[in-house]
Amino acid sequence: MAETPTMEDNKQRKWKRKGTPSSSARINNLDDGCLMHIFSFLSPIPDRYNTALVCHRWRYLACHPRLWLRVERSIKDLSESGVFPTVEAAVAAARPGDTILIATGGVHSVSNIQITKPLCLIGGGELPEETTLFCSRGSESALEFLCTSKLSNLTVKAELGCCLLHRKGRLIIDGCVLQCESNPLDYLSCPIVCTASPDKLSSSSVKGGYADGVSVSQTRIEGGAKAILTSEDLALRHVRVIYARTALFFWFDVEHKLQ
Template identity: 75%
Template sequence: MEEERIGKWGKPSKSATATSTSAYSSYCRINSLDDGCLMHIFSFLSPIPDRYNTALVCHRWCFLACHPRLWLRVDRSVKDILEPGVFPGIEAAVAAARPGDTILIAAGGVHLTSNIQIKKPLCLIGGGEHPEETTLVCSRGSDSALEFLSTCKISNLTVKAELGCCLLHRSGRLIIDGCVLQCESNPLDYLSFPIVSTASCPELFASSQVKGQGDGVTVSCTRIEGGARAVLIRGTLALQRVRATYARTSIFFWFDVEHKCDD
């Protein structure tokens, strides 16, 4: 079998050569598309890891996959503030983003966040291999690091709050996936919470609400550390479907915060 694959005299066999030729031919065909078509195709890929891996194929694909039309980038070390789609801070990137945009936050160092309101659907993703590599810090005197008033998703991020809360959910559906939320270990009961939700579900639509619509928070594979309580709910939403996995050094949580129908 090894001889069939390699061929005689150590050369690739015909089947191996044919496979390689076919793959190269497919690459040539898709690469013959213009930039607009390729970028449209890339827009359907998930930012991490698919679109990120796409950028490793060649220089052209790297340029298109990293284009600001597909996602914005936050990089504290950026020197040219006029570079399109690249911002030195999260607040500036959120202000410039369009509804539905993805913001990739560079790994390394600390990104300062304080009461940043997000009023449009956005996705915030940490650029590191692990959430601990991309850290957002909310300083004392701030109510929250990030405040959500629209449907959003955050992923692969560590959010630290010295006081107040890491994430303040006002309205919309918030998805928290693969993150670390950290608060003080022994705070006063009313000062420090990883997640605070003030959303309320209108009674008119409570019984007929379709899953996936309305207000709610979904947490998956997220580590919560410190705080008086993991979640503080000030509206009419309720904690549901709680699941926890205990590891040697951490506890990871999965849960939903949404309206609980009476039926």
Template identity: 65%
Template sequence: MATEGATVKRRLTDGAAALPVGAASSSAVSPIYSLDDGCLMHIFSFLAPIPDRYSIALVCQRWHYLACHPRLWLRVERSIKNISEPGVFANLEAAISAARPGDTILIAPGGNHIACNIQIKKPLCLIGGGKLPDDTVLTCSRGSESALEFLSTCKITNLTIRTELGCCLLHRSGRLTIEGCILQCEEDPLDYLSFPIISTANGCDAFPPQPIKHSSNSVTVARTRIEGGAKAVWTSGNLVLQRVRAIYSRTSIFFWFEVGKQ
């Protein structure tokens, strides 16, 4: 899929490069502009939401409309000017409830988004809309077990998830990918009860052993900063921590690791 997306991106870029300034509406400049909206939207769906789909939205008004269409991703905006606008929601829980399996949800930067015990039972991708992960913050208040609870294969990226007490991410089942995020458990005398990541999943014993990336239940963490809590990862199933790597910078430590069945 990554190779296919790169090929699509290159062809779209070549088509856009052939478009002279002020001629965005001319269909005679490049064959791609003769495609109907449905075909273009299908092509755009192969691109990574950020930065590729975001970049092509800058080509012209038509591409902006199609690249931001709710069929390609949903948006969470704290202040909605038009409540009738399709695909835009005032909070993350509403967006997840309305999403279809495979949808991408873009969470607007700025302020704190509330995330308390939100269950995700379908494959989704959650993306922070800021330039940095700490531009988009999900806050889980005290008294909640977790900010997000995953029961399906999902990916989260470019987000900060902050909890007062409890865990940031509760992994029940599926393949969870955490990339370029910040997981924070607030410093507290009871921080021994806090864990950035908790997994209660078990491996699948009914099938022959396979590499971790093909496991039915696993957690993959990349370029993620983890702060606070008794341990970075706590498991109550039979999954274990594997392939740990850390990079130290002046201000923080970034982790790469996997949680899966040996």
């Protein structure tokens, strides 16, 4: 004889028919501040970038200037918060710890831009060749680092001078292309990555968990008689250096732990 369904059984069947709310529905019940805090733990590329594709609300929060600043050469509305027409303007407006996303398309002019606060500069393309920072002649360097910073997914090209001049802090270069003039005069040729001479740089010391030095990984360095000149700690990991004049290829797989 079949058992008569109890009231509790009927409740369970009704709950199963309704189903449970999806994870996206639950997370969307959070307020904007909570969601933005969650997004802040995501890596800018590709995770945080991908969250902006979910919906209009997530795009607004994922692109909020509290999480990162954007550089777009073609911007017309300069009143838009967190968006700047030049790298120099974005660096000046950035707060310590900010991430600056540099848009693809065209060439961004940079010249002796000093990085005096911890920043992360990232190219917005899938490949570093899609986002180019160009430094014309007459400048000592494209970017000069006086504070712990990171450069990722970018092409930096200097006509005559250093692409990157490191003076202080820990500089991390990851997944970039660094280029200088392929055939400069020998007596004018400059290293592509250079650290300041000891008389211009205080002795290396650990401050806030960071050590002064340069770390280069998954990066291609092209052109010039000298690739890297350093008087500080240097770590090279899977770095490809091309000396264009002789068409010789130098492969580095060296790891020197920063002190």
